[in-house]
Structure formats: C-alpha cells, structure tokens
Amino acid sequence: MSTIDIMLPYYGPVDLMQAAVRSILVQQDPDWRLTVVDDCYPEPGIADWFTSLGDERIRYLRNEQNLGANRNFQRCVDLAEHDVLVIIGCDDLMLPNYLSTVRAAFAESPDVTIVQPGVQVIDERGTPARGLVDSAKRLVYAPRVKVRTELGGEQLAASLLRGNWLYFPSIAWRRAAVCEVGFRDGLHVVQDLALVLDLVERGAQLMVDPVVCFSYRRHRASYSSWRALDGSRFVEERLFFLDAAARMESRGWHRAARIARRHTSSRLNALTLMPAAVRKRHRSGMRVLARHAFGSALPR
Numbered sequence: 001m002s003t004i005d006i007m008l009p010y011y012g013p014v015d016l017m018q019a020a021v022r023s024i025l026v027q028q029d030p031d032w033r034l035t036v037v038d039d040c041y042p043e044p045g046i047a048d049w050f051t052s053l054g055d056e057r058i059r060y061l062r063n064e065q066n067l068g069a070n071r072n073f074q075r076c077v078d079l080a081e082h083d084v085l086v087i088i089g090c091d092d093l094m095l096p097n098y099l100s101t102v103r104a105a106f107a108e109s110p111d112v113t114i115v116q117p118g119v120q121v122i123d124e125r126g127t128p129a130r131g132l133v134d135s136a137k138r139l140v141y142a143p144r145v146k147v148r149t150e151l152g153g154e155q156l157a158a159s160l161l162r163g164n165w166l167y168f169p170s171i172a173w174r175r176a177a178v179c180e181v182g183f184r185d186g187l188h189v190v191q192d193l194a195l196v197l198d199l200v201e202r203g204a205q206l207m208v209d210p211v212v213c214f215s216y217r218r219h220r221a222s223y224s225s226w227r228a229l230d231g232s233r234f235v236e237e238r239l240f241f242l243d244a245a246a247r248m249e250s251r252g253w254h255r256a257a258r259i260a261r262r263h264t265s266s267r268l269n270a271l272t273l274m275p276a277a278v279r280k281r282h283r284s285g286m287r288v289l290a291r292h293a294f295g296s297a298l299p300r
Contacts, residue, residue, distance in 0.1 A: 007076035016091035029099035089169035093215035102172035113204035118212035163265040168192035170214035231288025
C-alpha cells in the first residue's frame with residue numbers, strides 16, 4: 001500500500017489542533033502525508049506554525065472563504081490523492097499505532113472499503129470519558145468482536161440504522177469509493193452516517209478492527225451538542241431516517257427499512273436531552289425534542 005492521506009479539516013482551538021498534528025508526527029508508520037484545510041479560522045500565525053515544523057509531509061491550505069463543515073469535508077476528499085485516506089477531527093488524537101493498524105487491516109482484506117479501528121473516548125482535558133452516548137455505542141449497538149471482522153449488506157445497514165456506533169474521524173477509507181459517492185449536500189449532523197450507508201448500498205464492506213489506536217474527543221459544548229439541545233439536529237435526523245427507510249425498502253432490505261422508520265435510538269437520544277432543555281427553559285427545544293421522541297414515525 002502507498003502513502004496514506006491524512007486530511008485535517010480545520011476550524012477550532014489552535015492548541016487542540018496542534019495536539020492532533022503532533023499525534024500524527026509520532027506515528028510508528030512514517031509513510032503518510034498530512035493536508036490541513038483551514039476553513040478561515042480567525043487566528044493569526046497558523047501557517048507560520050506549520051512552516052516551523054519543517055516536515056515536507058505536511059501541507060497547509062486555507063480556504064478563500066468559510067465553507068462550513070460539510071463542504072470542507074468534501075474539499076478534503078477532493079484534495080486527497082492516495083489510495084487510503086483518513087479525515088481526522090481537528091481535536092482528535094491518533095495513538096502511535098493508528099496508521100500501522102489500519103494499513104494492516106487493508107492489507108489483510110484488499111476488497112474492504114472502510115476500516116473502523118478501536119477507539120477510546122477522551123474529554124476536553126484529554127482524560128478518559130464515557131458518557132451515556134458512548135456507553136450505548138459500546139454496550140448496545142457496536143458489534144462485539146475480538147478479531148478483525150468484515151460486515152456488509154443489509155446486516156451492516158440495519159446495525160448502523162439501529163444505532164450509529166462508528167467514530168467518523170477514526171475511520172480509514174478507500175479514496176476512490178469515497179470520491180465516487182461524496183458527502184450529501186445539506187447535511188450537517190448525519191453526513192458521516194449518510195456516506196457510509198451510501199457506500200454500503202453500493203456493496204462496500206466495512207472491517208471492524210478491535211485494536212485501540214485512536215482517541216476521539218467528546219465535547220460537552222460541541223456544535224452537534226448545541227444542535228441537539230435546541231432540537232434542530234433531530235429535524236435533520238428524522239428526515240434522514242425516513243429517506244433511508246424508503247431507500248432500504250426499494251432494495252428489498254425490509255428489516256433495515258423497519259429500523260430506519262422507527263429510528264428508536266434517535267428518539268431515545270432526544271428523550272435524554274429533555275431534562276437539560278427544561279433546566280435551561282429552552283421552550284422551542286423542548287417542543288422539538290418531545291415531538292421527535294414521541295411523535296409518529298410517518299412523514300407528514
């Protein structure tokens with residue numbers, strides 16, 4: 001396998017981004033290229049910091065205007081050149097064995113499109129964290145495997161629609177497949193799940209590798225968290241799941257379609273946010289959350 005493209009769509013605190021970059025610099029596997037795509041973050045001196053690293057494997061690019069997360073993700077895909085790419089979050093960390101782990105997984109199964117390695121969750125301070133969402137991912141939704149395991153077809157689609165147990169920034173992808181599909185326009189919360197399901201519908205296989213090699217940072221005040229509290233993320237999720245149900249039905253994947261129509265995990269997630277919305281007296285958020293948690297699964 002050739003050089004692995006590491007794409008870093010950047011917009012956020014400089015110190016966390018620098019920590020992410022340093023985690024790449026200490027990879028046991030040195031055959032990588034890092035491309036940082038700065039989405040106009042208003043902080044001076046960022047380009048100078050990258051120049052000071054003096055590493056020819058790193059290139060820093062700054063967008064002419066802010067594209068937003070989804071379009072910047074797509075730009076990262078468009079800029080990638082090698083067979084395998086990773087779109088790391090600008091605040092996440094690769095453990096030193098990350099690249100060697102995903103490279104070995106692809107080498108074992110050349111036909112695999114997606115590799116999801118083992119992940120540990122950390123908080124804003126970098127200490128281990130395991131909240132309700134991540135506990136549900138690990139204990140309820142994620143497949144329990146002890147060796148590298150391939151999944152695909154309706155089995156994988158149904159599993160992900162029941163509860164998205166993937167950690168998008170930790171995933172390694174076959175570039176050609178991702179370029180062919182791309183990120184769907186207009187999505188801000190579920191674009192990662194949409195991309196995976198689009199690939200699965202085209203026959204892509206996903207490999208789960210239980211080796212822990214990535215630190216995913218969970219922020220209590222993240223963009224998706226705020227969208228969850230005001231309920232807006234669930235408007236997007238509801239439309240996404242109903243569309244997914246129709247797509248699954250048309251393929252004859254009836255079990256996956258039923259799971260998508262019910263989108264039980266999304267409803268439960270909305271329900272768990274109700275107390276916080278009540279405490280903050282977020283009346284519009286309370287209404288949207290309640291409608292999503294208890295409303296009909298059928299489109300209006």
